[in-house]
Amino acid sequence: MSRDQRMDFGQRCPAFLYFIGKCFFDMKILGIESSCDETAAAVVEDGVTTLSAVVSSQVEMHRPYGGVVPELASRKHLEMIVPVVSQALHAAGIDKNQVDGVAVTQGPGLIGALLVGFCFGKAFAYASGIPWIGVDHLGGHIHSVFLTSPSPEFPFIALLASGGHTSIYYVISHTNAQCLGQTVDDAAGEAFDKVAKMLGLGYPGGKVIADLAATGDPDRIPFPRSFLDKNAFDFSFSGLKSAVHRYIQTHSNDYKDQINDIAAGFQDAVVDVLTYKVMRAASAKDCRQIALVGGVAANQRLRERVRSHAQKSGIAVFAPPPDLCGDNAAMIAAAGYHYLNARGERAGDLNADVYSRATYTKVNSSSSAGIAI
Ligand code: KG4
Ligand code: ZN
Numbered sequence: 001m002s003r004d005q006r007m008d009f010g011q012r013c014p015a016f017l018y019f020i021g022k023c024f025f026d027m028k029i030l031g032i033e034s035s036c037d038e039t040a041a042a043v044v045e046d047g048v049t050t051l052s053a054v055v056s057s058q059v060e061m062h063r064p065y066g067g068v069v070p071e072l073a074s075r076k077h078l079e080m081i082v083p084v085v086s087q088a089l090h091a092a093g094i095d096k097n098q099v100d101g102v103a104v105t106q107g108p109g110l111i112g113a114l115l116v117g118f119c120f121g122k123a124f125a126y127a128s129g130i131p132w133i134g135v136d137h138l139g140g141h142i143h144s145v146f147l148t149s150p151s152p153e154f155p156f157i158a159l160l161a162s163g164g165h166t167s168i169y170y171v172i173s174h175t176n177a178q179c180l181g182q183t184v185d186d187a188a189g190e191a192f193d194k195v196a197k198m199l200g201l202g203y204p205g206g207k208v209i210a211d212l213a214a215t216g217d218p219d220r221i222p223f224p225r226s227f228l229d230k231n232a233f234d235f236s237f238s239g240l241k242s243a244v245h246r247y248i249q250t251h252s253n254d255y256k257d258q259i260n261d262i263a264a265g266f267q268d269a270v271v272d273v274l275t276y277k278v279m280r281a282a283s284a285k286d287c288r289q290i291a292l293v294g295g296v297a298a299n300q301r302l303r304e305r306v307r308s309h310a311q312k313s314g315i316a317v318f319a320p321p322p323d324l325c326g327d328n329a330a331m332i333a334a335a336g337y338h339y340l341n342a343r344g345e346r347a348g349d350l351n352a353d354v355y356s357r358a359t360y361t362k363v364n365s366s367s368s369a370g371i372a373i
Contacts, residue, residue, distance in 0.1 A: 031333025034117030035109025039080040040329035043092035047337035052091035074112035103336020106134030107355035114354035143335040162294035163189035174338035181233025191237040216264030298322040
């Protein structure tokens with residue numbers, strides 16, 4: 001069947017187009033991500049092979065404000081979405097007629113920012129007569145571990161620690177993950193960002209704190225670890241953030257001379273709690289595999305600490321390279337490939353809308369988004 005014939009079938013029956021494509025062609029999914037301050041597009045084949053991945057970061061624009069300004073973010077996404085998608089297609093060596101499906105972040109995130117990518121993704125798919133799917137951003141992060149080899153087998157435990165979310169999932173399949181616990185206040189990345197701001201280190205704070213901590217003494221200033229219920233999987237980081245704030249206030253004359261030790265002490269307090277909870281989840285679910293995903297998973301101390309504990313228990317740890325820990329569109333394309341596969345003809349309701357807050361329900365077959373978590 002020729003491409004034109006497939007297009008013709010696809011206009012009338014996208015699921016059939018998808019089926020034909022899946023059986024006879026390598027499925028090239030265009031992923032689009034615009035939930036916060038990165039405009040990203042990627043082309044991923046069969047959910048595993050990244051043909052291109054372009055990320056246009058807005059960090060410099062938001063830096064003077066110490067955080068993301070939603071209205072500015074939306075405007076920048078509008079400016080960047082066409083060039084970023086064009087660049088991703090060019091870098092993948094394909095033109096728009098060779099895209100087999102579109103996967104675009106539907107939520108959670110900033111509504112105005114999400115709408116830019118979401119509307120663009122829908123329009124691109126509609127105009128091309130190809131299927132599309134809305135992807136949950138958190139499900140996307142979980143799929144970042146499938147973009148490198150080796151990747152985990154189901155079921156596995158995933159620790160998702162980012163600027164907006166900190167949760168532990170029992171991941172049962174590509175389209176089904178159970179949330180075991182989540183932060184009750186700040187996300188881990190948010191705590192890094194807020195502490196960096198208190199220390200006058202700018203935004204975002206994760207990487208800069210980690211770099212300073214590398215030459216600090218983590219034991220000199222004992223910051224508190226909040227485990228909440230030690231048998232449960234919820235997190236709380238606001239007490240730790242307040243403890244750092246108090247320390248800075250009571251050492252206002254000389255805290256600047258101790259910045260490396262403060263960074264190291266704070267980082268270890270976060271890492272200890274994340275490590276304890278993810279190991280506890282693996283043991284509770286009798287899982288031999290752990291995945292670390294989200295921006296904070298780029299943290300070397302966290303990766304080393306989890307690996308060293310896991311090794312003692314015979315547990316394998318999977319963590320994507322740092323550029324796939326932060327927001328990117330390859331993870332959205334990888335998740336979208338499986339969601340499209342699972343959802344078939346129910347994919348791509350053009351009336352679907354974006355959502356700002358995380359949904360923690362299991363996959364719902366009547367929903368337009370192929371979300372898993
Ligand atoms: O996943 P991500 O790019 O965006 C969200 O979905 O939120 O995560 C961004 C977060 C920021 O809070 C940033 O400070 C943090 O990840 N981060 C780090 C590191 N690199 C980025 N936190 C700790 N250590 C790092 N090396
Ligand atoms: Zn993210």
